[in-house]
Amino acid sequence: MKRNTYIENTQLDTARKNFLDRLHLEPKTEPIPVKEAAGRICAQAVYAKMSSPAYNxxxxxxxxxxxxxxxxxxxxxxxxxxxxxxxxxxxxxxxxxxxxxxxxxxxxxxxxxxxxxxxxxxxxxxxxVIGEDIVETEMIIPSGHTIRPVDVGAMLAGGADTVTVIARPVVAILPTGTEIVERAEDMQTGKVLDSNSWMLAGLVEEAGGVPVRHRPVPDAYETIKEKVAELARTNDILLIGAGSSAGSKDFTRAVMEELGTVIRHGIAIKPGKPTVLGIIGQTPVIGIPGYPVSAYVSFREFVEPVLLELGGRRKYKQTLTAELSMDVTSSLKYAEYLRLRIGKVRGRYVATPMQTGAGVSMSLVRADGIGVIPQDTEGMHAGEPIDAVLVRDRAEIDETLVITGSHDVVLDIVGDYMPVSSTHVGSMGGILAMLSGQTVIAPVHLLDPATGEYNIPYVKKYLQEPMAIIKGVERTQGLMVQKGNPKNITGYEDLIREDIHFINRQSGAGTRVLLDYRLAQAGLEADKIRGYDNAVTTHMNVAQAVRAGDADTGLGAYSAALALGLDFLETDAESYDFLVRQEDLEDPRVKRFIRVLTSDAFLAEVQARGGYDTKHTGRVDLI
Amino acid sequence: MKRNTYIENTQLDTARKNFLDRLHLEPKTEPIPVKEAAGRICAQAVYAKMSSPAYNxxxxxxxxxxxxxxxxxxxxxxxxxxxxxxxxxxxxxxxxxxxxxxxxxxxxxxxxxxxxxxxxxxxxxxxxVIGEDIVETEMIIPSGHTIRPVDVGAMLAGGADTVTVIARPVVAILPTGTEIVERAEDMQTGKVLDSNSWMLAGLVEEAGGVPVRHRPVPDAYETIKEKVAELARTNDILLIGAGSSAGSKDFTRAVMEELGTVIRHGIAIKPGKPTVLGIIGQTPVIGIPGYPVSAYVSFREFVEPVLLELGGRRKYKQTLTAELSMDVTSSLKYAEYLRLRIGKVRGRYVATPMQTGAGVSMSLVRADGIGVIPQDTEGMHAGEPIDAVLVRDRAEIDETLVITGSHDVVLDIVGDYMPVSSTHVGSMGGILAMLSGQTVIAPVHLLDPATGEYNIPYVKKYLQEPMAIIKGVERTQGLMVQKGNPKNITGYEDLIREDIHFINRQSGAGTRVLLDYRLAQAGLEADKIRGYDNAVTTHMNVAQAVRAGDADTGLGAYSAALALGLDFLETDAESYDFLVRQEDLEDPRVKRFIRVLTSDAFLAEVQARGGYDTKHTGRVDLI
Missing domain, CATH: 2.170.190.11 (Molybdopterin biosynthesis moea protein, domain 3.)
Structure with a gap:
């Protein structure tokens, strides 16, 4: 078993400085027609060749x-x-x-x-009068300026028809990996669909570069070496996707060492640690880790600075300081990148870290901003201010409805009609978020074992201020089983069978409260259930585990079973409702939410999913 | 003399509403490969076709x-x-x-x-575990979402290879005017170089449209009609450049009336009044006024909203509230668009309106933001807050050095090395701007008639706080005359000759102070000089007037005469210096300014202009 044994853990700023200092980046320039120059960076000041107007x-x-x-x-x-x-x-x-x-x-x-x-x-x-607008020999735009449409107009009016701009850096992107396939129809177990290289291509383009994405090469040292040597010769920057870690098939570092110089391998950031920074000839070469979030962080921290410098561009980041909604622990060894959901609640910004790994590309899709817990810090406490670099416009964040609590697919559907930011922490998590002022809406479905009533007893018990419930849906819950019900599961009493593996929801989830209530009613002991402690956080995750055979059954919503083609034993009907402060009923986002919930298009879409009763959906009950 | 006699003066919001209400804009959609979708607007929510990872x-x-x-x-x-x-x-x-x-x-x-x-x-x-990132059937992005590189990655990972996006609206741009030429080499008196159509094309592209710019058509009713009919049939939006006013060759309105409907002609905005809003078939058609600033305002107020709606896009404007640096009067009849220079002075934003007409495209190039004085308002007072929509990034504005006072071409050269915002109000204007806290640097060249000393006596007289002078250049001043000096001008005493027409600088300009000083020394009376009251605001404007034959001579800098190929009678050497508060010497922008002034590259460029002595340039003298 041959492995690269040593990966460093260099501090981020040091690594970046070592890398940039070594590169001697010199932007190239090219003359282009002024008419095509919008968006480009002016490399030499443009002076008027004629006055405008040219006569009185x-x-x-x-x-x-x-x-x-x-x-x-x-x-x-x-x-x-x-x-x-x-x-x-x-x-x-x-x-x-x-x-x-x-x-x-x-x-x-x-x-x-x-x-x-x-x-x-x-x-x-x-x-x-002649020259009222532009006087011959006058400077129209200075070098370094990003050319806008109004500059194009003025340059043309001043008689300039070409402008010397900074050439867009050409960035080759080379995915590696024998397991990589390019098309969804070629997928099978052991294969991985390439998506990173296309994400990287988009990021290169956003930063002003010209991405040239190449077909994946397999994990074969000589093949990779040959391709890397060629691309380093013919491009301004080379990104090598995956293969940058210490596995037995990770050749990026070795190839870079043979063809050029490895400046740093292993950066004290999480995710993104196995980044390789090197140079082949005069070309910066960066080994990008394979996980999507790692690749993203590696791009932002190392590729983008090189690309901007070579392209003569500056990037202005939108930032915002928000209040952290929960404690976050972090290793002293790394600077840790948090993907944050950020929302306006009671006039201030609240940031909720998404507790997910480097492999979760959806955390980038759903994030509003990226925050960093510095190296040598053990974490941050709830309520502390955290600085976030926004990945969504602040005005868009301001009008996004913050939803924290239990998840149901109806939230996804709402999200297709208005901007929502929804965090899935279960029903009790939603009530706690409401209590601590961190959410506007808390979706809940909590059964009170004493009364058999849903939601209202919990609201009265935990929340002192005047609250309201916006009625959601009556939802069919039950046991999901594999197609054809091969284990012949007929109800809750089968869950304690020795041959049955169960998949549960996390503690505090309404579905788990329901399970415990039904087990108690039937006199069944939870610790007899195999898998009672294996918990996931959404109905779809339960359905997925059952379909994959990781479990035989789990309790969840009918719509999830239907979506993944599972059989379903209906056991309960429950109220999935939206908790809100009465004062927030005036919030335009909440008003819009109620309009969506009561719209024909939304209701039709929910009913098409199956397992939902929408007769009270959108009704507001003051408590 | 046939003219369109009636142009309305419809209030802006009313006109826009009338127009949009009539259009029934329906975005078109098209399926495209996910790999090419970055930057496009998702038209239908994208759901995962497979889980990621697809296996444990x-x-x-x-x-x-x-x-x-x-x-x-x-x-x-x-x-x-x-x-x-x-x-x-x-x-x-x-x-x-x-x-x-x-x-x-x-x-x-x-x-x-x-x-x-x-x-x-x-x-x-x-x-x-299977589905850790993306669960099959899960919504990846909702409709209306602007697709980013991270979304492309997630969609691919979720097995989606096509996405239905909103089609980019195709916008035809048709310049009109017999006087329009397309190339600088075809310019001659009476001709106008087309630049607006290219500015409009860039603005269309920025707003998400596909601009198709057509060759100019001459002012011939049938030719215009034929072309407009064709383009209205084959495009989503049609912009007709110029010809929208009430001149005898302005056919836009009549053509639109014959082929379709004119909804509004004449909007209560300045500039931009002669905009025509109409519809031909189902296609919105907008007659864009010919002046560049009018065209810009007309685009922002009418074309952009249509384009954004048809393209399913939203635009988030960066805005800022600044303190107006001077009184501005405005007509009650119009909403008036001010192009503002905005800069940070003593911790707050100061906005200086550029006092220029609709024909000055350079005012758009130099503006930091656009402010509006509403209709039914007579103007605003210095010190009042004005809201500006920024056309430059706020972070860029923050690091721009604010310079207000006398103009010299060395300021343009500085602007090629660092971001500066320079407003030309003459030396006394600079001192007043310093006094009222509206500038960081005030370039001055003021001769004290009592002592013959430059600048320092003025600083001591007007400014109480601790000030410094950053030495600028010793500048050669003199009388500019036409090549070969046809009127045989030999000095100040010739200015009172009956056959000599003079062009002066504005009151408060250092050059005018110098003139008055020399006239007094020589016992010459100002009111004997023909053109003493004709004043322009820069050395280059003086040179331009002399070269065009509008005047026989004017007093100004050698570099300006040299730039326009004029002959020059040297009369004086004067100190052109930079006034600054001592406390502002610590401002990073001022430090950078001094670094630029003392850099070899800058000094070489100044010396190459001719007429400058740079032996003290960049020296800081505390006063």
Whole structure:
């Protein structure tokens, strides 16, 4: 078993500085037509080759006159100009020889061919004088400037038809891995669909580079080496996807060492640690880790700075300081990147870290911002301020409805009608988030074992302020089983059978409260159930585990079973409702939420999922 | 003289509402490959077709084990796994049948073929379970979402290879005008170089549309009509450039009336009033006024909203509230658009309106933001807060050095080395801006007639706080005359000749102070000089007027005469210096300014202009 045994743990800033210091990045330049220059970076200041206007011109529609001829005109003592003493003129036309002013058409009364005027025209009044806009030799835009459409207009008006811009850096992206397939239809166990290289291509383009994505190469040292050597020769930057870790098939570092120099391998960041920073010839080469979030962090911290410098660009980050909604622990060894959901609750921003690994690309999709817990820190406490670099516009965040609590697919459907940020922490988690002022809406489905009533007893018990419930759906719950029910499960009493493996929901989830209630009713002991402690956080995860054969059954919503083609034993109907503060019923986001819940399109879509009763959906009950 | 006699003056919001209400804009959609979807707007929510990972996979490099086999392992009581009881596994590889956990390579000690472990592995530890990232049927992105590179990655990982997006609206741009030429080399008096259509094309692209710019058509009714009819049929939006006013060659409105409906002509905005809003068939058609700033305002207020709605896009504007630096008057009839220079001075934002007309495209290039004085308002007072929509990034504005005072071309050169925002109000204007806390740097060249000394006497007289002077350049001033000096001007005494027309600088300009000083010394009377009251605001404007023959001579800097190929009678050498508060010497922008002034590259560039002595440039003198 041959492995790269040593990966460093270099501090982020040190590693980046070592890398950039070594590169001697020199932007290349190229002349291009001004007409195609919007969005490019000006490399040499552009000076006007001609004035604009290029001659004295009428600034208004009217008549051209000699100002001296009009000097005597007064409101009650008009001057009449004969046909040969004025000329009709439109805006932009050159002032005819001998004339030095324009009188607006509105201020002229035509009497036959005579023009009657009631006010003197000052010299050059309503005349755009030569060079009024741009004077020949004047600087129009400086170097380093990002060319905008208005700059294109001004350059053309100033007679410039080419502009020297900084060339877009060409970035080769080379996915590696024998397991990589390119098309969804080629997927099978052991294969991985390439998605990182396309994400990287998009990020390169956003940062002003030209991405050239190559087909994946298998994990064969010589093949990789040959391709890397070629691409390092012909591109400005080379990114090698995956193969950067210490596994027996990880060749990136070795190839880079043979062809050039490895500057750093192993950075004290999480995720993103197994990044390799090197140089082959004059070309920066970066080994990008294989997990999507690692690849993303590695891009932002190492590729983007190189790309921006080589492209002459600056990036202005939108940042925001938010209040952390929960304690977060972090290793002293790494700077840790948190993907944060950020939302406005009671006038302040609340950031909820998504507790997910480097492999969860959906955490990038769902994140509003990225926060960093520095190296040498053990973590942060709930309520502490955290700085986030936003990945969504702040105005968009402001109008996003913050939802924290139990998950149901109806939340996804709502999200197709209005911007929502939903965090899935179970029903009790939702009540706690409401209690600590961290959510606007808390979806709950909590059965009170004492009364058999849903939700209201919990609200009364935990929350002191005036609350309301926006009715959600009546939802069919039950046991999901594999197609054809091979283990012949008929109800809760089968869960304690020795041959049955169960998959549970996390503690505090409404579905788990329901399970415990039913077990108690039936006199069944939880610790007799195999898998009672194996817990996942959504109905779909339960369905997935059952379909994959990791469990024989789990309790969850009918819609999830239906979506994954499982059989289903209906056991219960429960109320999945939305808890909200009464004062927040005036929040425009909540008003919009209620409009969505009661809209025909939304209701039709929910009913099509199966297992939902929507007769009260959207009704507001004050508690 | 046939003219369109009636242009309305409809209030902006009313006009826009009338227009949008009439259009029934329906975004079109199209399926495209996910790999090309970054930047596009999702038209239908995308759901995962497969789970990711698609199988249980190793989350770490290490060995796959059965967790039960490891249950007894303790730090001081290791367990040995035989060759057949584990398998080497790399990150991402599928967990082999029968195994349910992975132990990290760091935690395994190989003894021959046996693996020694010192801790129990929990079931599914270091395993990425099926669906951990994305669960089949899960919504990946909702409709209306702007697709980012991370979304592309997640969609691909979820097995989606096409996505239905909103089609980019196709926008035809048709310049009109017999006077329009397309190339700088075709320019001559009476001709106008087309630049607006290219600015509009860039703005369309920025707003998510596909611009199709057509060649200009001459002012001939039938030709325009034919082309407009064709383009309205084949595009989503049609913009007709110029011809929208009430001149005798303005056919836009009449053509639109014949082919379709004019909804509004004449909006209560300045600039931008002669905008025409109409519809031909189902296609929105907008007559865009010919002045560049009018065209810009018309685009932002009318074209962009249509384009965004048809393209399913939202635009998030960056705004900022700044303190107005001067009184601004405004007509009650119009909402007036101010192009503002905005800069940070003493910790707050100061906005200086650029006092220029609709024809000045450079005002758009130099603006930091656009502010609006509402209709039915007579203006605003200095010191009042004004809201600006930024056209430059706020972070960029923050690091821009605010310079207000006398203009010299050395300021343009500085602007090529660092971001500066320079407003040209003459030397006394600079001192007043300093006095009222509206500038960081005030360039001045003010001669004290009593002492013959430059600048310092003025600083001592007007400014009470501790000030400093950063030495600028010793500048050669003199009389600019046409090539060959046809009027045989030999000095100040010639200025009172009857055949000499003079062009002056504005009151408060250092050059005008110098002129008055020299006239007084020579006993010459200002009111004997023809053109003494004709004033322009820069050296280049003086040079331009002389070259164009609008004046025979004017006083100004040698560099300006040289740039425009004029002859020059040297009369004076003067100190052009930079006034700054002593406390602002610590401002990083001022430090950078001094570094630029003393850099070899900058000094070489200044010297190449001619007429400058740079021996003290960049020296700081405390006063």
């Amino acid at each position: 011109a009428a600034a208004m529609d009217g008549i051209a006159v000699r100002s001296a001829d009009t000097a005597a005109a007064r409101p009650h003592a008009p001057v009449f100009l004969e046909e040969q003493d004025y000329e009709n003129i439109n805006t932009g036309q050159p002032l005819p020889k001998g004339y030095d002013a324009v009188i607006m058409i509105e201020d002229v009364v035509m009497e036959g061919e005579k023009a009657r005027i009631h006010a003197a025209a000052a010299p050059f009044s309503h005349v755009r | 996979a190793a989350a770490m490099d290490g060995i796959a084990v059965r967790s039960a086999d490891t249950a007894a392992a303790r730090p001081h009581a290791p367990v040995f796994l035989e060759e057949q009881d584990y398998e080497n596994i790399n990150t991402g590889q599928p967990l082999p049948k029968g195994y349910d956990a992975v132990i990290m390579i760091e935690d395994v000690v190989m003894e021959g073929e046996k693996a020694r472990i010192h801790a129990a592995a929990a079931p599914f530890s270091h395993v990425r």
